[in-house]
Amino acid sequence: MTFNTLEDAAKFYKDYSKATGFSTRVQSTNKKGNEIKNQLITCSRERKWKSKISPTEKTNPSVGLNYPARIYIHILKDIGIWIISKIVLHHSHPCCPNQAEMLKQHRELSMFVRHTIENNEEADIRPSKTYQSFVAAAGGHRELNFIEKNVRNYITREVRNVLELDDAKEFGKYLLRMKEKNQNIFFELELKKDQSIKLAFWADARSRAACEYFGDVISFDTTYNTNR
Structure with a gap:
């Protein structure tokens, strides 16, 4: 799948995330000078975190999870178009398409x-x-x-x-x-x-x-x- 601009590719994944029931964020962007070479967009819940509260003090201990859903986008310099070079669809958390519009990224005012x-x-x-x-x-x-x-x-x-x-x-x-x-x-x-x-x-x-x-x-x- 090809896109004319990086924004078009990001919008495609955003629309997909809304239909599926999750939100996205840009995790990393690689540049050469002022030009973007590639970008990694992941599920907004994708991160490893460590609680600041000691496990012994917690009444309901929990651990951080890694949510692998993501896409890699890079540009083909020869023809100047963007492609999705890799995509991971699996989530380690349930997605709720019916409630996707309440996620911060998908809230809109007409x-x-x-x-x-x-x-x-x-x-x-x-x-x-x-x-x-x-x-x-x-x-x-x-x-x-x-x-x-x-x-x-x-x-x-x-x-x-x-x-x-x-x-x-x-x-x-x-x-x-x-x-x-x-x-x-x-x-x-x-x-x-x-x-x-x-x-x-x-x-x-x-x-x-x-x-x-x-x-x-x-x-x-x-x-x-x-x-x-």
């Missing part, structure tokens, strides 16, 4: 779910309420291919991040409008590459006049002791 989360967040509906609405609509937790944590993560990483970027732009527009109303207002706004605020300073006409009259400035360090 466009409809994302749009609903965004609308509910804008309406100040709590994430727990949003998730419960999905549960009720689907007919139970088992009918969903995501959990409440995925809803919260999406809000934190995507929705609120976008809102913060919009806030920076709107703040800049607000300062410009204030400048148009009163030319004595001074401000300086500097954004980072991701359009978030790096530096912001402003002083209205009254503050500038007071500073010129009294000649004193009080500065507050709002970041003091926050990283300790």
Whole structure:
């Protein structure tokens, strides 16, 4: 079996793992310079581990197992395509195809779910309420291919991040409008590459006049002791 890219080969194994009832992870990648030569993808439970708890202190002793399911992928340089050179299908643990969607790798939020989360967040509906609405609509937790944590993560990483970027732009527009109303207002706004605020300073006409009259400035360090 051949693939045009390494990503296509990895996706093939990921789709297979979802249909079979397990998840995958990249265990090792060999490179020559900046180019990948081959890659080993295994079952995500494949590892040998040793418990930090002494066996004599354990109430239910257990041992680590080695899960051999894996594929080896490498590139044929002459023709520039990827092939699976070796595959091991055996697992030393039971696979559950019916519950594969609940494995972390296979959890997905559809466009409809994302749009609903965004609308509910804008309406100040709590994430727990949003998730419960999905549960009720689907007919139970088992009918969903995501959990409440995925809803919260999406809000934190995507929705609120976008809102913060919009806030920076709107703040800049607000300062410009204030400048148009009163030319004595001074401000300086500097954004980072991701359009978030790096530096912001402003002083209205009254503050500038007071500073010129009294000649004193009080500065507050709002970041003091926050990283300790």
